[in-house]
Each structure stands twice: as C-alpha cells, then as structure tokens.
Amino acid sequence: MTLRAIVGRVAPLEAMIEANNLRPVSFLTQAIRSARAVAQIVVPQLGLGTGFMIADDCLMTNNHVLPTAAVAGNAQARFNYEIDADGKLSEGVYFRLRPDLFFTTNEKLDYSIVAVEGSPGLRFGSIALERVPLGPNQGVNIVQHPAGGPKQVALVDNELVYCDEVLAQYLTDTLPGSSGSPVFDDNWRLVALHNSGGWIPEPGTQSTHFRNQGILVRAILDDLVRQGFAAGH
Template identity: 35%
Template sequence: MAWNTRLSQLNDALADLAYSHEAIVRLAQEAGLQPSKINFSGNAMEIWHSVISELDKRNKTADLFAVAQKHFAENPFLMAAIGSEHIDYSIAPQLDDISTWKNPDYAELEVLTMEKTTLLPITFLELGMRKAISVAKVEVKIGSSTNVGTGFLAKFPANDKVFFVTNYHVISEKTKIPYTKIIFNYEDDLEGGIKHTEVFKINAEGIWITSPIHEFDVSIFEISDEKLTLKNYGFIELYNVEAPKNEFVNIIQHPGGQSKQLALYHNIITSSSQRTIQYLTDTLKGSSGAPVFNSAWDIVAVHHSGGILKKDEAPLPFGFKSRNEGIRIDAIIGYFDKMITNGK
C-alpha cells in the first residue's frame, strides 16, 4: 500500500515503544522480516521506517499490525491506526523539527533519583483535583479522521473573561470551529467506567487569538455556554511564574485522546528560556495543549511537543524516555496582552 497516515502512526508508535535494536529485530522477525533486510542507520524512527517499508514491499504490513497489537494492545496510537475510525495523532510537531533539545547533565538526572524528597502534604492532591476540573479533551473532526488534544479554562491577568487555551496545532483555523468539540469531565470513575461528560462548542463570534507553532503555538478563544453550565468547570488563574531548572512539574492531560490522566512528580525541568521550558516526563501526542504545573499548582507552560530519545543520547532513568517542551505561560500572557491591547 502507499505510505499513509496509518503507517506513519504505526511508525511513530513503534519507535516510542520498541526503540532498541534488539526489540526492533524481535518484532520484525515476528512479522516475517529477516534482520539482514533492515537498515539500522539512524534513530529508532528511521529504523522502523525501513522495517515498515520492507514489509510493505512484501505485503506484510498487516502482519506487523497484528504483532504490534499482540504486544502493545493498550497503546491508543496503535489501536487508532488499526481501528475503523482513525484518530490522527500526526498533528503534533516533532520536537527536533521545531526546537533544539538541551541534553540534561548528570547533576540534573541525579535529582530524579535521589536528591529531593517526594513527600508532599495531602492538600497537594486536593489542589490538583481542583485544577483538573478545568482541563478538557479537544476533538476536531477532519473528514474520516479525528484530531485530538487537551486544553483548559483560564483567566488572564487584568481580564475578567474566561477563555479556553490549547495549542495552535490542535486548532488553528476558524473554519474548523463547527467540527470541534470541547469535552469536560472525560475521566474514569471508581467503577472503571467514564463519568458523565459535557460537550461544548467554540463561540465563533467571541475573541479568537492564535500564534503559530514556531512562535507561541497557542489558540485562545471563548466557549459557547448556552446552558450556563460552564461555570461548573471553574478556571485556572494565570500568572507570570518562574520556571527554573531542576524544578518538578506535573501535567494534567488527555494522552492519546484517552480519559484524563496525570503525569505526577519527578518530572523535571531540564532547560528554561524566555519562550520555552524543556522537561522529562511521559506524554503522548494527544497531550498537546495540556497545562504544565509546578509543585504549587501554578501553570508554568502549555505543553506542545515531545520526542523519543535519539541514538546518540545517554539512557535516562527508568520511566523517563520522553523529551518534552512547553511554551512558557509568561510568554503566552505577554502575547495575549499585546493582542487584546491592539483590539484583537
């Protein structure tokens, strides 16, 4: 078959799930491809591209899908690539395409393993749950595919309105408003089901502020509230917040379009600039637009990109295989103020 978004998604997922040469060889052999046919030059993404291309020549991509499903049945990328209704995760930009990753040094990695205590007051959980109420899943229906992301309700300084904030690459054009749903309360309940959700639409007549991926990668807009129930989901106050290296961050997100989840603690900032922060944590592409919090539950950034380890990078502590970047909330606040002042 011609290379398509499903094969690209399979490529992305396998590069994240099976990135060592040994794992790649094992899965490729299960799908019917001998190691001698694999081009091992490049990173895991490039090696898997070689594997999939070779299997495609032999009409064996279905075998690879079956192998991947057997080993990684819980992975939403793979399930979406296999399923009849395709969820397109390719909208998220690759970190190496939009930014330069600064490798963490030994002292920073040591913080993850031994230097700082993980003891927290019990109120930490209560405050986090309050913030989580304002976080929602974003779905944008594009033809037969659905783009997914995360966003949150927020109030900017010196402005009384409540806005919804997500990434520009999640929704960037007003033409997509009729096909977009903002879904609150998409969470697991204690019985293993999903809580009662509520769906809102974007207010097409309201304030609409965007900034492209290579600038602030943000879309800020108002939500229609015909039933006057939006107040039930509160909002998160935004402030200019410091984001120093070695500070821990927590991310409330809808990874892969799944129910709301939390990447909690020992996720560390490895680099900080005026525009971005970089950090090690677990995210998926549906996490785009998620709020990145510090330990006081102040938003320090809006998550917008991630990437797997490159072949020349040293292994990270167990569980920390993802490189991630967010746009600093200070920069987004400054951009919002500028646009409002200019009469946007």
C-alpha cells in the same frame, strides 16, 4: 511523659531517599481542582487534543490543535471524560466552541484561545494565567488526555531540565492527544502550555534530547499584552 519526649526516644526507622517527595495533603486537593478545568478537544476529521479553561467562557489549547477560527468552529470541548474513584468511566459532557465570539492564535508560540458556549468555567473552574518563576530541577505536572483517552495526570519523573524566556523542556510523560495540556509546578500554578515532544534541540546548544516541551505562560501573556487582550506587568 510528653509526646515530644516519646518521639525523641524512638530509634529512627525512616529516611529521605534522595529528593524530598513528601507533599502536604492539600497537594491532592489542588490537583483535583486544577484537573476539573481540563478538557479533551475534539476536532472532527482532524484529531484530538487537550485544552483548559482560563476564564468562565474561554479555553486555551495549541495553535496546531485549533489553527484557525474555521477549524475551531467545528470543534467541541469534552469535560469530565475520566475514570472516577469507583473505576467507572464518565463519558463526559460536550461544549461547543464559539470562535465567532472570540478567537486569537499565534503559530510561533503555538497557542489558541477561543470562546466556549455555555461558560463551562462556571461549572468546572478555570486556571489563572500568571507569571510564575520557573527554573531547572523543579517538578512539573501535566493533566492531559493522552492517546485520546480519559483524563490522566503525570506526576512521576517530572523534572524540568531546561528553561529560557519562551520554552520549557521536561521529562514529564505525554502521548499524542496531550497537545494543549496545562503544565503545572508543584504548587499547581500554570507555568507552560505543552506542545511537543520527542527528539528536540536544546536552544543555544548543539545537543538534541528526548524530552517534552511547552511554551511558557509568561511568553503567552507578553503576546496577549501586545495584542491588548491582557494587562501589562
């Protein structure tokens, strides 16, 4: 008797409960690969945020984390600050930011990109900036340093509930310190830069919702194209 015949005779004891939450095992591999490129941003006397490598020697975070080159020049990126598989805390490794080599920012789109000394992307990897299709009801996952603590990832109750040409709003959890985190779709493609949360208005309506929000990568790319830092469509 073949395995197919045996399986066909077994009474069904399992079922999908609402949405299909099954993922290939490669989902975990992709998550770990993407998470390596995420760092805590340490800004003396101002606070903590999150950022991520987008090239071997360039990092992205929020404008409100690094608003000026002067602020960035005193900041550091702390990689590998996380709890490992054995439950041990890795204190991480620090890299100096180098706005004298490259720095650009946009207050309205709340992003900053800055050069990092030592090219940590060669060691920890980087995350590609792409124009990824995005629509309501998708799941979005956020790798972050919430509350200034070790790196964590939000994977549960992560529905995208609003999206336009600039903003994405979602139910994925964050905390202070998560500003500047990468927002990924379920294929671990970067879709947004997390920048705020709480009671925020939904554009085009009179309603306010308790949500988190990010700036779409495609809007940031459009701005980089206008500045001559990226190729067009």
